[in-house]
Amino acid sequence: MIHPSAIVEDGAQLGVDCEILARAIVTRHAVLADRVVVHPGAVVGGDPQYIKFDRATPSFVRVGEGTVIRENVTLNRAIHAGNSTVIGARCFLMANSHLGHDCALGDDVVLANNVMLAGHVDVGSFTFIGGGAGIHQFCRIGESAMISGLSRISRDLAPFTITAERDEVSGLNLVGLKRRGFSREAIGELKTAFRAVYFGLGNIRELAATALANGNYTTTEARRFLEFFAGGKRGFARSARTTTEASDA
Known part of the structure; x- marks a missing residue:
């Protein structure tokens, strides 16, 4: 289902039962698997925020099946030809969250409102990142990690841990385990x-x-x-x- 006010550019690839809601934008650089939902105002496959980027570069955003992209989410494509920013299956990206170029999210990842991922961030499956958290470029977040809202992350976070404030690990994510x-x-x-x-x-x-x-x-x-x-x-x-x-x- 594509709303009349949505923009889906020629060359975009959409799987079965996708929903592109009002005023959403899916560029020609986007590849959506089955049952992806894109809510109003979201931009999937926009240019990376990289000063030296050549807009003619053929790079992509790939979104796994069943992922929900809420209002005003921005998913930037990769900076190098043939590469992709990757979002796994069944992810839930809440309103105003941002994925920079060349990020990689595993399956079942949840980003709360206003989460900010810089370029080249790697997030493991089943991870939850709280609202307003900011992640520095090239950081790795292990699987089943949990990050508190408004955290500032500039270092790698091990799998199965809980982190808050500025890179402070407080324990294991026992509830998630x-x-x-x-x-x-x-x-x-x-x-x-x-x-x-x-x-x-x-x-x-x-x-x-x-x-x-x-x-x-x-x-x-x-x-x-x-x-x-x-x-x-x-x-x-x-x-x-x-x-x-x-x-x-």
């Missing part, structure tokens, strides 16, 4: 791994590598948590407890 049906064994190992990484002193990447090598973790969830610290460019958010203790010292 239980809702996903994680086993008691997995949650127990995640707690052990969390303490090994965030309550220790020293380089957080080295702490995670040591825990992975010596901890005898058997669940894939705990191993994914620890393996996350082997990558990235931005450094890692620290626990609120560690930050406070360092400040006191």
